[in-house]
Amino acid sequence: MVKIQWYPGHMEKARREMTERLKAVDLVIELRDARIPEASRNPLLHMMAKDKPRLILLTKTDMADPAATEEWVRYLKSRENTSCLAVDLMRDSRCGRKIIREALLLMQEKREKQKARGIRPRAVRAMAAGIPNVGKSTMINRIAGKNTLKAADKPGVTRSLTWLHADPDLDLLDTPGVLWPKFDDEKTGSLLAAVGSINDDILDRKMLAMDTIRMIQDLYPQLLEGIYEAEEGVNPNGMLKAIAARRHLLKEKGEPDTKRAADLFLTELRHGKLGRLTLERPDEENSEDEGAEDLHE
Ligand SMILES: Nc1nc2c(ncn2[C@@H]2O[C@H](COP(=O)(O)OP(=O)(O)OP(=O)(O)O)[C@@H](O)[C@H]2O)c(=O)[nH]1
Ligand SMILES: [Mg+2]
Structure with a gap:
């Protein structure tokens, strides 16, 4: 597996600023990528916002794979003080309302108490946090009903923390996408890179494509073989050769250009061209609340 780590200075700066801002925050909206719900869980966030x-x-x-998404929502909802929603921020026109409703529901008890004491509850203050490119700015724009925040399909677009009075009942804090200094294992880095949350420039994309092909072959046997008309059980390098042959990516001497095939494969995967895929399944043994004690080794 290719070894990937991406924790530039701007992420550490953002992490510090987020910790500071959390004091004024009622609720954390943690965005994760439905295709990799575990790899996109930031352990730093757990440490920073344990009690929110x-x-x-x-x-x-x-x-993402609809059946796997259902499984994940069920798994993630089962925690105290935590709620979970699966959303398509691009096509579901009602997702903004659903998010507001769910956020207010989490704060209901506190708001009811305030009302009982004659205080009119102010707007709930929520911090949107998550890995780069997961859709934080897009989500806030949806709720606000206008494209105030810059959003684009590459990691590291948002660079500063910005409050937006997105709804009369909900203030939202946009934050830069942050990763953490040390991934649990090499698979985490590959998964994050596969969905486009790690800057491509620092990657060996051929190695990444091969890692990803292997993971897809494990979870969805025969899928890639069918799409790229490859031999059954072909190894990842063989798969890249098949892709090169099918898509006419050849070098001067007519050899398959596996580098360009790797780029094409990653682009197709990231745009959902290979179908709806989820690259992880819930592991009931593994506790969601696991700390991040060894992150600063
Ligand atoms: N297909 C699909 N694309 C989405 C969805 N949500 C967001 N996107 C796209 O994902 C890309 C990244 O969205 P952003 O809102 O910029 O992500 P971000 O989390 O703010 O990213 P950073 O600021 O870089 O950390 C954009 O191209 C969005 O259009 C979704 O539910 N489905
Ligand atoms: Mg953003």
Whole structure:
């Protein structure tokens, strides 16, 4: 497996600023990519916001496996003080309302108490947090009903923390996408890179494509063989050769150009062209609340 780590200075700066801002935050909206709900869980966020109610949003469900998404929502909802919604931020016109409703529900008890004491509850203050490119700015724009925040299909677009009075009942804080200094294992880095949450420039994309092909072959046997008309049980390098042959990516001497095939494969995967795939399944043994003690080794 290719070894990937991406924790530039701007992420550490954002992490510090987020910790500071959390004091004024009622609720954390943690966005995770529905295709990799575990790899996109930031352990730093757990340390920073242990005691805040949490709404986990699984985004990009339009590209994830619907059955796996259902399984994940059930699994993630089963925690105290945590709620979970799966959303398609691009096509579901009602997702903004659903998110507001769920956020207010998490704060209901506190708001009811305030009302009972004659205080009119102010708008709930929520911090949107998550890995790069997961859809934080897009989500806030949806709720606000206008494209105030810059959003684009590459990691690292948002660079500063910005409050937006998105709804009369909900203030939202946009934050830069942050990763963490040390991934649990090499698979986590590959999964994050596969969905486009790690800057491509620092990657060996051929190695990444091969890792990803292997993971897809494990979870969805025969799928890639069918799409790229490859031999059954072909190894990842053989798969890249098949892709090169099918898509006419050849070098001067007519040899398959596996580098360009790797780029094409990653682009197709990231745009959902290979179908709706989820690259992880819930592991009931593994506790969601696991700390991040060894992150600073
Ligand atoms: N298909 C699909 N694309 C989405 C969805 N949500 C967001 N996107 C796309 O994902 C890309 C990244 O969205 P952003 O809102 O910029 O992500 P971000 O989390 O703010 O990213 P950073 O600021 O870089 O951390 C954009 O091209 C969005 O259009 C979704 O539910 N489905
Ligand atoms: Mg953003």
